Amino acid sequence: METLSSRTVEMKWKRILFHMCVLPSMIYGAETWVLTKSARYKLATAQRRMERCMVGTCLLDRRTNAWLRGVTKVKDVVASAIERKWTYSWRLAMSADVKWSKELSVWRPPLKRTLVDQ
Numbered sequence: 147m148e149t150l151s152s153r154t155v156e157m158k159w160k161r162i163l164f165h166m167c168v169l170p171s172m173i174y175g176a177e178t179w180v181l182t183k184s185a186r187y188k189l190a191t192a193q194r195r196m197e198r199c200m201v202g203t204c205l206l207d208r209r210t211n212a213w214l215r216g217v218t219k220v221k222d223v224v225a226s227a228i229e230r231k232w233t234y235s236w237r238l239a240m241s242a243d244v245k246w247s248k249e250l251s252v253w254r255p256p257l258k259r260t261l262v263d264q
Contacts, residue, residue: 149163150164150168150196150199151199153202157200157219161218161219161220164196165220169226172223173226173230177231177233178234179227179231181227181231186224189223189227190222193223194211197217197218197220201214201217201218
């Protein structure tokens with residue numbers, strides 16, 4: 147985090163570091179997430195906070211999110227998570243193999259209960 151908040155490091159290198167390290171770790175496992183409105187809000191808020199740290203501003207400076215994104219030029223975390231989710235779903239749907247991930251994704255509960263469950 148010291149590199150991202152350093153004033154001597156160019157924004158180009160901060161952006162590369164963000165895309166290589168921070169972004170993948172933020173959306174690790176996003177393929178299986180349920181991206182609710184609150185989850186999207188939390189991801190976007192965390193990203194904006196990191197971007198403010200990269201630029202060296204704080205909330206009291208009252209810079210807009212559009213200005214912040216224009217300065218940092220990093221990918222949107224929420225859009226990346228949605229893209230990963232759709233890519234994973236497409237690969238899973240086109241897969242001819244029977245895999246545990248596909249079995250879990252399309253699992254349906256049994257219609258009738260056994261005597262032990264009742």
